[in-house]
Structures are given as C-alpha cells and as structure tokens.
Amino acid sequence: MRFAVLGSGFWATEVHAASLAGHPDAELVGIWGRDAEKAAAAGARYDVRGTTDLDALLADVDAVSISLPPSVQPDLAVRAAQAGCHLLLEKPVALSVADADRVVAATTAAGVASVVFLTYRFRTSTTAWLEQAGRSHLVGGSVTWLASTFAADSPFRGSVWRAEPGAPLWDLGPHALSLLEPALGPAVSAVGARAADGTVNVVLEHEGGATSTLTLSASASTLSAGEEFWVHGDAGRLVLLPEAGATAHEAHAVAVTELQAAALTGGAHPCDAAYGARQVRVLAAAQDAVAAGARRTV
Ligand SMILES: NC(=O)c1ccc[n+]([C@@H]2O[C@H](COP(=O)([O-])OP(=O)(O)OC[C@H]3O[C@@H](n4cnc5c(N)ncnc54)[C@H](OP(=O)(O)O)[C@@H]3O)[C@@H](O)[C@H]2O)c1
Missing domain, CATH: 3.30.360.10 (Dihydrodipicolinate Reductase; domain 2)
Known part of the structure; x- marks a missing residue:
C-alpha cells in the first residue's frame, strides 16, 4: 500500500516516516508539510517527495499517516478520506466531539479503513x-x-x-x-x-x-x-x-500492517476512528x- 505522511515535525519524521520507509509491505511515497523547506528536507531524508501540494500527493497514494496537532488533524483526515485514502490517525483524533464525528462520518462515507496510533x-x-x-x-x-x-x-x-x-x-x-x-x-x-x-x-x-x-x-x-x-x-x-527495547516506530509498523489488513478485509479495527471518537x-x-x-x- 502506498502511503503519504502528513506532517514534517519530529514525530512525523522520526516515527511515521521511519516506520513506513522500512516497512516490508508498505511504500512511503511522499511527505506533506505546510512549510515548503521543512517538507522538502523531510522528503530528502527518506528519498521521497517532500511537498506542500496536498491534493497531488493524496491522488498518488492509498493511505495517509497523519502526525499533526489534533486541532489540525480532522480537516486533513476528512480531505484524505474524501480522496479515497485509508487513515492512520494520531491520538487524540480531535479536540472536540464534533470534529471527531466528522472524521468518522468521512471514513464511513468513503468506505475507507482507519486506525488510531495508540502506541501501547x-x-x-x-x-x-x-x-x-x-x-x-x-x-x-x-x-x-x-x-x-x-x-x-x-x-x-x-x-x-x-x-x-x-x-x-x-x-x-x-x-x-x-x-x-x-x-x-x-x-x-x-x-x-x-x-x-x-x-x-x-x-x-x-x-x-x-x-x-x-x-x-x-x-x-x-x-x-x-x-x-x-x-x-x-x-x-x-x-x-x-x-525492553520497544520503539515507537516498531509499534507504528504494526499499526501500518493492521491498517492494511483492515483495508483489505473491510473489517473494523478495535482502535479505528470510531473508537478514537469515543475516546x-x-x-x-x-x-x-x-x-x-x-x-x-x-
Ligand atoms: N502515539 C504516540 O505515542 C505519540 C507520541 C508523540 C506525538 N503523538 C501525536 O502526534 C501528533 C503530532 O505531535 P507533535 O508532537 O509532532 O505535534 P507538534 O510538535 O505540536 O506539531 C507537529 C507539527 O505540526 C505542524 N503544524 C502545526 N500547526 C499546523 C497547521 N495549522 N497546519 C499544518 N501543520 C501544522 C508543525 O509544523 P511546522 O514545522 O511547519 O511548524 C509542527 O512541526 C499529535 O497528535 C500527537 O498527539 C503521538
């Protein structure tokens, strides 16, 4: 499955992008950030596209792994779902019930799978x-x-x-x-x-x-x-x-595998967006x- 990382900060690059770049069954295609220089630097680090053009990146992937502040995540998650992308979301899904419900509604309407990266x-x-x-x-x-x-x-x-x-x-x-x-x-x-x-x-x-x-x-x-x-x-x-020795990017790689399984089977994941909204x-x-x-x- 082809993935984009949305976010170019510490957690996006050190965990999300690192996990996807090394994942045996997923391909990291690009990294989106609001700042062109930071996005380009993050992309260069993993030898993929680093871009501010969200729509073009969404058109080129099957799934997104979002690592942005929770006030920013809901709008981008809805856009990604509407573009047909499966969602690997960060916790908390949103900072309000209304925003969380918008994300759930978008995944339901688009028929895409979702997993919230609740690391443990x-x-x-x-x-x-x-x-x-x-x-x-x-x-x-x-x-x-x-x-x-x-x-x-x-x-x-x-x-x-x-x-x-x-x-x-x-x-x-x-x-x-x-x-x-x-x-x-x-x-x-x-x-x-x-x-x-x-x-x-x-x-x-x-x-x-x-x-x-x-x-x-x-x-x-x-x-x-x-x-x-x-x-x-x-x-x-x-x-x-x-x-002992557990790393966040190893846990993220498991979440990537489980999102792909949910997308392929159409099954709900226990940590999906609906559970995130319940949280x-x-x-x-x-x-x-x-x-x-x-x-x-x-
Ligand atoms: N699962 C876990 O164990 C775990 C651990 C850590 C973090 N997280 C989650 O990961 C997410 C990101 O965390 P973080 O610590 O990286 O957050 P953060 O440092 O507060 O922000 C990350 C990046 O978001 C970008 N950003 C801020 N406002 C934006 C906006 N309006 N539009 C687009 N980009 C914006 C900033 O990019 P610029 O560089 O352009 O300013 C910043 O580098 C959060 O949801 C957090 O809860 C999860």
Missing part, C-alpha cells in the same frame, strides 16, 4: 496483558503518567497545543484509555481535579462498576517522570511492565468534570 496497543506485551486481564474479574485500575514535556531535552518542548491548560488529559489520556477501557469496560462517567502544577487527576467509572484513576502531568520534574499502568482484581494486581467523548466529559468540580457522564 500495538505492542506484544500489551496484547498479553489484556489477555490476562480478560481472564480476571477486575475491580479497578490506575494509570500514572508524569511527563516532562517542556524539559530542555524533550522533543515536544516546542509543541504549541501541549502548552494549553488541560493538555495532559488530551495528550496522555488517549493512551490511558486505550489500556483501561479494553480491560475494565467503557468509561461511563468522570470526576476530577487539576493540581496547581497542572497535573490532571481523574476518577473514571466503567460500565459494570469498576473504577480507575488517571494522574496525568506534562510538567513533572525529570527526576519524577515515568509511566505506570495496572489493573487489579481476583488475579492480583496486573502491572503492564515496560517492554474524545470520555476526554471531553473528564475535562468538563475537572472544570465543574462535579461528576459528568460520557
């Missing part, structure tokens, strides 16, 4: 962890993700959308939900509070009665940065341990709950 879901260790979770009676779970997004050595320190208040929820929340929801069931309500340093704390209630807690920060000190994921129940506390509903409810200091249903 494309790792073998997560598959094993979810299988183990599926054999247990679970009552709760927890995700703590303390990121130092704006530290001097962070590749995301210049990211404008991550500097918005509440951004940890939208940036890190999709990963948390991608692990907690398949283990504990769909989240149905949220309560939460924001700490003085911007850390977002949310308690989710899941269908069936389990609860989970999310502690998400973009401004943690580098000494406290790190991630922890676990669920618990009759089988004990199931901790998702970090996978946006949960995140919007959690954001409202934090702002109001009251429970919000999804």
